[in-house]
Structure formats: C-alpha cells, structure tokens
Amino acid sequence: MWRDALLVAGKDVRIELRSRVALWQVLPFAVLVLVLFGFALGPGPSALRVAAPGLYWLAVLFTTVLATQRSMAIESGEGTRDGLRLSGIDPAGVFLGKVAAVALQLVAVQVVLGAGIVVLFDVHVATWWLALVASLLATVGLSAAGVLYGALSAGLRVRETLLPLLVLPIVAPVLIAGSRAWSAALSGAVASGASWLKILGPFAAVYLAVGVALYGPLQETA
Amino acid sequence: MSARMRLATRMVGLAALVSTAFTVWLAFWVTPPAKVMGTLVRLLYLHPPVAWVALYCAFGLAALSSLLYLWRRTRTLFWDRLGASAVEVGVVFTALTLITGSLWGRPTWGVWWTWTARLTSTALLLVLFLGYLALRRVPADPEVRARRCAVAALVAFVDVPIVMFSVDWWQTLHQQGTVLNPGLDLKVHGSMAWTMLLGFVAMTLVFVWMVLVRYRVEVLADRIGDEELEVSLSERWAEGSAVTLDPGAPSRGAPGRGAPGLPATLVGVGRRAEDLAEHASPVPEHASLVAEHAAPVPEHASPVAEPLPGHATEPLGGRR
Known part of the structure; x- marks a missing residue:
C-alpha cells in the first residue's frame, strides 16, 4: 500500500511539475483571493489583522477545491481511470498517493499565503510551532476529504458545481479549528490554540481512515 | 410493492394524521399558556419533535442503511432506496427545525438567527445532506449511484460529531438542550408534558409514513427507467433487423x-x-x-x- 501510494504521489507531483497548472493557476488564484479580501474589508490594517486567520483558511479551502478538481482531472482523460484500476495498484494506495500529492500542493500554496498575510495584512506570528502544526494537520484533513469527494464526483458532468457543494460543508470544522488555532498562534495564546489541534488531528485521522476503507468501492464505481 | 405493504402505509398514514390532529387539539385548546413564554410555548409541541425526527430518526436511518448497503452481505437496492428516502425526508425536517426554531427565536431572543452551536451545526447538517441529494440527482446506473450515494452519506455522517464538537467549542455560549435544560424541564409538566410526548409520537409516525411513501416512489421511478430502457432497446432491435432484412x-x-x-x-x-x-x-x-x-x-x-x-x-x- 505504501509503495503504491508513493508511486501514485510521485506520478501526480511529476505531472504537476511538468504541466505547471498548480504553479500558474492555483497559486495566483490563492493570492488573488487574499487581495480580494483586502478590497472587501477596506485598507484599515486593524480589521485585516483581526480577520487574517479566517481569510487565510478560507483561501486555503478554496484552493483545496481547485487542487482536488485538478487531481481528478488528470485521471479523467484517455481511459486513465481504467488504467489505474487495471494496474493492480491497491485502491488505498491510490487514495493515499493522491492525498499526498494534493497535500504537497497545499503546503506550497500555504507557504505563499502565509507570506501573503504577513506582507499584505501586516500580521505577526507569536507562536510559530502552533501555526505550523495546525497547518500540517489541517492540510492532511483537507486533502483526504477533498480527494474522497473528488473521487466521488469524478467523471460526472456536473462535477465542477457539485464538488464545492459537497466538500465545503464537510471541511467547515477545519475552517473553524484552523482559524481559531491561528488566531491563538498570532496572539501567543498557546493553551487555547493547542486545544483546537484536538479537532484538526481527529479530522485528519478520520478522513484518512474512511478514505482507505472506502476508496476501493468508489474506484469500482466511477 | 405488495398490497400488504400498501395497506401498512395507509395505516401508518392514518395513525400519523390522527395523532397529529390530536396534538394540535391538545396544543391549542387544552394546554394552558406558559408563565414566562406565554402562548409561544405551543411551539414546544412541534419544534423538539421535528428536530428529533430530523437529527436522530432520519439521519440515523440514512447512515444505517448506507452502511448496510456497503456491507457486501446485505447489499441490495432496498437499503439504497431506504437511505435516500430517509435523507430526503430528513432534509425537509431539518429545514422545518430551522424554520420553527427561527420563529421561536424572533420573539424570545429578538433575532431570527443567532450563531449558537445548535443552530450552526443544524444548518451545516442541512447543507451536508443537500449535497447528498444533489449527488443523487446526477444520472447514473442504479448500482453505481447507490454505491456513490452510500459513500457520500457515510462520509457526511462521520462529519456530524466533528461539526458538533467544533461548533460547540467555537461558540462556547451555546444553548443547552431544551428538554435537558434544567430550568425549562421543571416547567414542562402535566398536560404540557403529555402533549409534547404525543408530539414526538405524531412526528415519528409522520416520518415513517413519508419514508414509506417516498420509498414506493423510488421503486416506481426505477421501474419506469427500466421499462423505458426495455422499450427503447426492443424498438432499436426491430429497427436494426428491418434495416438488414x-x-x-x-x-x-x-x-x-x-x-x-x-x-x-x-x-x-x-x-x-x-x-x-x-x-x-x-x-x-x-x-x-x-x-x-x-x-x-x-x-x-x-x-x-x-x-x-x-x-x-x-x-x-x-x-x-
């Protein structure tokens, strides 16, 4: 399973590196969202600074939808899905590999977004480790839930509109916990921030487990 | 669907009608207005039963039947249809829960909506299962659709406790449960308690009846699909042989x-x-x-x- 996961992740990452879709479309989109938030809230630095964690996580959520759509789009052409299914690769491995590839892209996006809110919204991070741990856990959870629903809606003609409707409510807890943890990390309130990790951690674990268990039947389906 | 099943559906429907009528009578004419809430208390005979049906009966049944569908030994379209019917009725009841709660909240709290944990998580639940219905409307082979929807329902159901926890923590000033709220519990007694209990029975019966009817619609719709396919296939066969002969x-x-x-x-x-x-x-x-x-x-x-x-x-x- 793990070797298969590595193979699939490697394939996806290679495709992304060569096609540069993530670099030239997903990343600029994330930055654009930040700038638009700035327009929506006005130039006053205090309002932006207070809202920064929430805006950051909203941008990450939107990017997750894009990244999962992209992750499924590269399987949609020329019978690739059938190829993947016939290759004898463990479905759980396919799932974990796809999650890893999406997570890697999300990490890259988050690095840029993090720099973005520091530069554009003038925030100062008091507790770095808390922000980093929260981001990592949230990224795993987001990618797992995203890939699961991406697979569910893959191959449907309405997937572009269906996927956000399915994914965004599911990941609402990540938005809540992530932005709370980041608010705490910015102000240095470690104790209250750390308690939010108790939601991010189980969320990631639960969706990884559900994905490993259910990706098989899902792959047969589509 | 057998004749016996249809009869059972009718009986349940009749029982639901009678118990609902009885609840309405008790709620409006027999029970007294409450000391603090006045006549508003009458919503208490509707709102908690509706919420009970939505949050526990409907989505519990949906999760159970999705699980039983995915389980290889019990994989029949029966569970798929039952789960879909339960979700659809559950969505209606969740919307009713929000509406009746909002109607109660406006005179009591002065606002239609507050960001309390209960309201927020119920609203999220509604959106989650609307997504399920949207997925279900996507045309597909019944088996494929069944598996897809079962997975979606389970994934959504797993999210429910996480949503509840996170929203609870997010808004720590949350409202306590109505029935479990100690202050209110003391006030609900006598004829009011009985009316409320009857309300629970009535709404559960309404739920069962709606699921039964919805299940039958599901079966009939699938049959229409199958028969249309048969007709078009046989017509095309006839056409094909006409061309070659x-x-x-x-x-x-x-x-x-x-x-x-x-x-x-x-x-x-x-x-x-x-x-x-x-x-x-x-x-x-x-x-x-x-x-x-x-x-x-x-x-x-x-x-x-x-x-x-x-x-x-x-x-x-x-x-x-």
Missing part, C-alpha cells in the same frame, strides 16, 4: 450504397433517444440514462457498420 439494403461490399444506411440507423437511434427524453421530462435522470445507454450502441449497429469500415466512418464523423 430490407430487400433494398446493400449487400456486402457494395460501395456507395451501404454507407448512407449506417448513418440513417444511427440518426434513427439518436432521434429515438431524444423522443424518450422528451416523453420522460418529469424524470430527467432516467431520460438521460436512456440517452446515455442509447448513444454508443456498438452491438446493434455493427452488422451494418462492419462491411464498410472505410465508408462508414467518414459520414459518421462528418455528422458529429
């Missing part, structure tokens, strides 16, 4: 004449699919299901197509 039809290798024959058949098939789609407009899923199945038809078209691959593909490509 036609005395004027081209023999093997006759150039020029064979080629127009193939597009004619395919155009006929395409038109048939469109006709079906038009006739079946109230049930778009099945119509497009038929259309999807009709489009490729490689087996039936091949007797005509095989003799002249070179000629046949050209006009076909041109028409598309």
